Amino acid sequence: MTPSSPPGLTRFNTAEDGAARAALHAICGxxxxxxxxxxxxPYPAAEALLAASDAATAALSADALAEAMAAHPPIGSPEPGDPASAREQRGMAQAPSALRAEMLELNLAYQQKFGHVFLICATGLDATRMLDAIRHRLGNTPERERENxxxxxxxxxxxxxxxxxxxxQEGTRP
Structure with missing residues (x-):
């Protein structure tokens, strides 16, 4: 590991394929x-891994994109026992009940229109911004929304x- 390498890069690079695959599956379905x-x-630096992720995401077929989306719970309904989901959707957790109810209603409308869960990078967003985003994106075409x-x-x-x-942590799964 070089001085600028994050601690998990060496662990990820050297993990057995099954362990590395499990870690990646927890990130993207x-x-x-x-x-x-x-x-x-192996990746020489974190930036190389992130660039590979960007390229792989850009190259996903429609079926692979659907597979990835299927692993994400709806906004406002984090997966029980999934700390990543709860952490990422923290902005919705403290929202007033009326806002959460509207988000649930819009989630259903979105799923009916597009056939998949509303996906947004919720990290750092408050409930109002997520609600505004789903309202706006409901007006998109399926093609535009797939790119979003x-x-x-x-x-x-x-x-x-x-x-x-x-x-x-050393000795843990990547």
Missing amino acids: SRAWADALLARR VRTELGKINRIRLARLLETP
């Missing part, structure tokens, strides 16, 4: 994305990868 990242190991989803997925993947790479 797309097998194609994980395969692309695994194929390029790809962009948001890329942001989420980067945040989760950075968190994985910054984890200091």
Whole structure:
């Protein structure tokens, strides 16, 4: 590990394929994305891994993108027992009940229109900004929305990868 390398990069680079795949699956539900990242190991620096993630996200087929989206819970309904989901959706957790109810209603309308969960990089966003985003994006065409989803997925993947790479514990799964 070089002085500028995050502590988890060496661990990720040297992990057995099964452990590395499991770590990547916790970040993104797309097998194609994980395969692309695994194929390029070892990474000389975190930036190279993040760039590979960006390229893999950009290259996802419609089916692989749907697979990735299926692993994300709706905004306002984090997966029980999933600390990443709860952490990322923290801005919605403290929202007034009326706002949460409206988000639930708009989530359903979004899923009916587009056939998948509303995906947004919720890290750092408050409930009002998420609500504004879903209202705005409901007016998109399916093609435009697919590109929005790809962009948001890329942001989420980067945040989760950075968190994985910054984890200091040795002897743990990557």
